[in-house]
Amino acid sequence: MENLSALDPRGPVAEMQLSLIQLSLYVMIFVIVVVFAIYTFVLIRFREKPGDTHIPKQVHGNRALEFIWTAIPILLLLILAIPNVMETFTLADTGIPENGEEAEAEGEEAEGEEPLVVEAHAHQFWWEFVYPDLEVNAGQDLYIPTDRRIVVELHASDVIHSFWVPSLAGKQDNVPGITNDLWFEAPEEGVYFGKCTELCGASHWLMDFKVLAVDPDTFDTWAEGMAEPDQELTEPEGEVAVEGREIFEANCIQCHAVGEDGGAEGPNFTNFGERTVVAGFLDYEEENIHDWIRDPASLKPDNQMPAFDENTISDEEMDALIEYIDGLKVLE
Amino acid sequence: MSNSTASSKKSVLWDWLTTVDHKKIGIMYFFGGLFFFTIAGIEAMLMRIQLMFPEMGFLGEQTYNELLTMHGTTMLFLAAMPLFFGFMNFVMPLQIGARDVAFPFINSLGLWLFIFGGIILNISMLAGGAPDAGWTAYAPLSTTSPGNGVDFYVMGLQVAGAGTLMSAINFLVTIVNMRAPGMSMMRMPLFTWTTFVTSMLILFAFPALTIGLLLLMMDRVFGGAFFDTAMGGNVVIYQHIFWIFGHPEVYILILPAFGIFSEIISTFAKKRLFGYSAMVFATMIIGFLGFMVWAHHMFTVGMGPVANAIFAVATMAIAVPTGIKIFNWLLTLWGGRISFTVANLFALAFIPSFVLGGVTGVQLAMSAADYQFHDTYFVVAHFHYVIIGGSVFGIFAGTFYWWPKMFGYRLSESLGKWFFWLFLIGFHLTFFIQHFLGLIGMPRRVASYLDGQGFNEMNFISSMGAFLMAVAFILLVINVLISRKNTDNVQDPWDGRTLEWATTSPVQEYNFAQTPLIRDLDALWYEKMSGNGKMKAAEPLDEIHMPNGSILPIFIALGLSIAAFGVIYSAWFVIGAGLLLTFAMMFIRSIKEDHGYHIPVSEIKKDKGEG
Numbered sequence: 013m014e015n016l017s018a019l020d021p022r023g024p025v026a027e028m029q030l031s032l033i034q035l036s037l038y039v040m041i042f043v044i045v046v047v048f049a050i051y052t053f054v055l056i057r058f059r060e061k062p063g064d065t066h067i068p069k070q071v072h073g074n075r076a077l078e079f080i081w082t083a084i085p086i087l088l089l090l091i092l093a094i095p096n097v098m099e100t101f102t103l104a105d106t107g108i109p110e111n112g113e114e115a116e117a118e119g120e121e122a123e124g125e126e127p128l129v130v131e132a133h134a135h136q137f138w139w140e141f142v143y144p145d146l147e148v149n150a151g152q153d154l155y156i157p158t159d160r161r162i163v164v165e166l167h168a169s170d171v172i173h174s175f176w177v178p179s180l181a182g183k184q185d186n187v188p189g190i191t192n193d194l195w196f197e198a199p200e201e202g203v204y205f206g207k208c209t210e211l212c213g214a215s216h217w218l219m220d221f222k223v224l225a226v227d228p229d230t231f232d233t234w235a236e237g238m239a240e241p242d243q244e245l246t247e248p249e250g251e252v253a254v255e256g257r258e259i260f261e262a263n264c265i266q267c268h269a270v271g272e273d274g275g276a277e278g279p280n281f282t283n284f285g286e287r288t289v290v291a292g293f294l295d296y297e298e299e300n301i302h303d304w305i306r307d308p309a310s311l312k313p314d315n316q317m318p319a320f321d322e323n324t325i326s327d328e329e330m331d332a333l334i335e336y337i338d339g340l341k342v343l344e
Numbered sequence: 345m346s347n348s349t350a351s352s353k354k355s356v357l358w359d360w361l362t363t364v365d366h367k368k369i370g371i372m373y374f375f376g377g378l379f380f381f382t383i384a385g386i387e388a389m390l391m392r393i394q395l396m397f398p399e400m401g402f403l404g405e406q407t408y409n410e411l412l413t414m415h416g417t418t419m420l421f422l423a424a425m426p427l428f429f430g431f432m433n434f435v436m437p438l439q440i441g442a443r444d445v446a447f448p449f450i451n452s453l454g455l456w457l458f459i460f461g462g463i464i465l466n467i468s469m470l471a472g473g474a475p476d477a478g479w480t481a482y483a484p485l486s487t488t489s490p491g492n493g494v495d496f497y498v499m500g501l502q503v504a505g506a507g508t509l510m511s512a513i514n515f516l517v518t519i520v521n522m523r524a525p526g527m528s529m530m531r532m533p534l535f536t537w538t539t540f541v542t543s544m545l546i547l548f549a550f551p552a553l554t555i556g557l558l559l560l561m562m563d564r565v566f567g568g569a570f571f572d573t574a575m576g577g578n579v580v581i582y583q584h585i586f587w588i589f590g591h592p593e594v595y596i597l598i599l600p601a602f603g604i605f606s607e608i609i610s611t612f613a614k615k616r617l618f619g620y621s622a623m624v625f626a627t628m629i630i631g632f633l634g635f636m637v638w639a640h641h642m643f644t645v646g647m648g649p650v651a652n653a654i655f656a657v658a659t660m661a662i663a664v665p666t667g668i669k670i671f672n673w674l675l676t677l678w679g680g681r682i683s684f685t686v687a688n689l690f691a692l693a694f695i696p697s698f699v700l701g702g703v704t705g706v707q708l709a710m711s712a713a714d715y716q717f718h719d720t721y722f723v724v725a726h727f728h729y730v731i732i733g734g735s736v737f738g739i740f741a742g743t744f745y746w747w748p749k750m751f752g753y754r755l756s757e758s759l760g761k762w763f764f765w766l767f768l769i770g771f772h773l774t775f776f777i778q779h780f781l782g783l784i785g786m787p788r789r790v791a792s793y794l795d796g797q798g799f800n801e802m803n804f805i806s807s808m809g810a811f812l813m814a815v816a817f818i819l820l821v822i823n824v825l826i827s828r829k830n831t832d833n834v835q836d837p838w839d840g841r842t843l844e845w846a847t848t849s850p851v852q853e854y855n856f857a858q859t860p861l862i863r864d865l866d867a868l869w870y871e872k873m874s875g876n877g878k879m880k881a882a883e884p885l886d887e888i889h890m891p892n893g894s895i896l897p898i899f900i901a902l903g904l905s906i907a908a909f910g911v912i913y914s915a916w917f918v919i920g921a922g923l924l925l926t927f928a929m930m931f932i933r934s935i936k937e938d939h940g941y942h943i944p945v946s947e948i949k950k951d952k953g954e955g
Contacts, residue, residue, distance in 0.1 A: 016784065016785035016797060016798070017783065017784040017785055017798075018716040018783050018784070018785070019783050019784060026716075028712070029712060029713055029715060029716045030716075032710060032712055032713040033707065033713050033716065033783075036706065036707045036710055036713065037707070040703035040704075040706065040707065043699070043703055044699060044700065044703060047670060047674070047695070047696070047699050048696060048699075050671075050674050051674060051695055051696060054674055054677045054678050054682075055677070055682065055692065058613070058677060058678065058679060058680050058681065058682050059682050059684070060681045060682055060683045060684075064681060066681065067614060067681075067873075068613070068614050068615045068679055068680045068681050069615075069679060070615060070616040071615065071616065071618060071675075071679065072616065072618075072619075072620070073618055073619035073620065073621070073622060073672075074618075074619070074675070077671075077675065078619055078622050078668065078671075078672075081667060081668060081671040082664060082667075082668055085663055085664050085667045086664055089660045089661070089663060089664070089706070092660065092706065092710060093656070093657050093660055096653075096656055096710040096711060096712050096713070097653040097656065097657065099712035100649045100652050100653050100656065100711045100712045101649045101653070102712075103649075103712055103715065104648065104649035104652075166646075170484070170488075171484050171485040171488065172482055172484070172485065172579065174644060174718075174719060176719075176787070178716065178783075178784075178785045181715070182644075182712075182713075182714075182715020182716045182718075183644050183715055183716070183718060183719070184644050184646065184715070185644050185645045185646060187579060187580060187645060187646060188484060188573045188579055189573030189577075189578065189579060190579075190580065190646055192645075192646035194715075205785065205797075207785065207787050208787070209718070209719040209720065209787040209788070210482075210719055211409070211477070211478045211482075211485065211789040212485060213409075213485065214404075214405040214406045214409060214476075214791075215405060216405075216409075216789065216790060216791070217405070217787075217790035217791045217792055217793065220794075293794060313404070313405045313406060314405075314406075
């Protein structure tokens, strides 16, 4: 799949990491070639020939040789250690001024170049993205503009998770009680795949998310739509959808918010109709939405969403509900 | 005083249950380890079948997580370590010319604690759910995991770990105190040296595991809050405690293999080990650095750039002593006369395999790059390369090498070569490709993967390799069963260099009728080159004092296991009863006078064929 590989970087952070990986690979190939060459030579040259019973000379060692194969590895490791230490510090510096530095940094940073801060809250087994400066709360999809550095603050609400977008950035853990951060930039528009990489329970393997890098204008439209949903955008179109909204308000709104109404136990639904997948991994099809609502646990074991059987939401009501949430869009 | 004829009348089963003979304990460790190795191998095969195709429904997610936890835990604690302990118990006292280990009773207790700990852990599968939080059992996933699975993990490892710690202390005291005259530390065979350093690592690492498991138990069973952030706990502390144990643990698994390879390579190259003293010091440095680098497992947990940079550089430093070892082995082969026995094939295949695993270790040590590698299949590939290409190859090499000494017959070389090649090819097929799987985005510990993400073909190939390894292992089992008639030339079949090859096969219960006098490194080889090939005696022939067997160790271990089940099911009465049994047995051990027995000179002469 496109945009899921650390070998195919689409941003400066992943590029930096790939170049480090490549540097180490070259050094290691050198080591491997040297060892394999000696190894092959020795095995061919000194194998026991039939009838050969001579006793080899019993050698104790050789100080000079032993010094050489101590010194050369140390040099090779220095070649790797120096750029690694530098980049470890580069990656740790998000560019957000800390308390003491604030005054100094203010004059230099022009408006618009400041990093966009996003909080990534990891839940079993979905992602919530909160934009504190924009008053936006989004589920599953991380929208970002292409023109700014993104700083992700990592939080966990239950167990340890880990935030990884291979083609844009490496990973950092979401640890309960601790706030980590990482930064990256996505200069090209595109959809980048992200995964949870820390074992977090039965459905760990389905804890995927997407990073959608869009042009700055689209991002602003999206952010405005999410923060103060235009009545026209979220107002249901047609009778069926109006009925669907009633069903949503009766069953779903405790956990799923639309616009400013609703709870935050589950992913925010303000732009549900713009998703390409359901529950983070199923194709966005009416049938899958239906199956998911009927029995979420069979698709994603141990997840927190309760099942809604025919007694709670009849098949007809379900159609209306899906009609309604399918119409929730902020970008159109 | 009773003598050996009295004990030989008892039944065979009673003899094995009560034995304090290090050789029998070694054999039981070996078969116990082999049993769990088979179980963990089956678990691995189930996982590889599940991962053969995308979105397979062969196993459920929960079952998969239980299998991955049990596979890792069983392989490390109940297979690899016990198999090495088997060799250490059997071979090490022979290599230093001792009659037994320092504390035979403790040795037996250590064995039974391992066996009972293994049983506790595996009963979880029958008792409604195995542990499912990974072999590292990171909090809070482990503290909040429903059911009793993680409780079985905690108590099983606690019981087995106590046994491991006792055995390690026993080995240390044995090596320090019981070397034959002339066996200075710098004349000890490399396998004895690695046993020594490994035991040191266990001595310092296992208490950390004990504490980590205790804290987990407090949180799970007694409502503690060490790892509950809502109550002011800290979940990262668990990771530090775990890896302070867990990183040295990987060296506990690899150093004994280094020792075995050193013995085998020098034996089959017919040469003294090149740079012996450098090898000894490299072993010690690796052991020391093993304690200094635990946090490289935690680069992504948010320790900050200073800690990450320090642990990155410290980790890379381990490559230096390891490199010294690799080149010393190559130079041992250089100028030798190399014979390609199965034991040596495994030793020789180890060198390139381990180098491949080692270089990815250096890559993983680079903290900034590790943000990409961490918790992906790249890591899975790396540690299987070092653990299979190192530890398991070491176990197989040691098996073929010492089998005649341990069991009195030689394994078939031709069947062994089939086993070797199938296993080698299967191993590389399984794990080489996983490096790329990780880099293209496959996280580890995933119960399945979605179609269309580019993981399909590589996972299929990887599973095919696993099948090859399974077939190879079956060939080993067949080899063990059908080779029993190969009983000629079992005393010293490889033209050995070290003392274990100076004993009879099977080895007398007192090992050496007269303690040998050691005159150089590779003591037996030295005598072969400069004398008649027999060890000189360091003492006159005299009656030998031996310890009596005892059934108490089994009951002490049983008592602790009963108490462990009490903890798992929060049954206070059961905890009390189990501890009472244990303390009662310890009390009996303390007050009962047991002076052992003596083997008379006449019987020793009869064994030697002189009477």
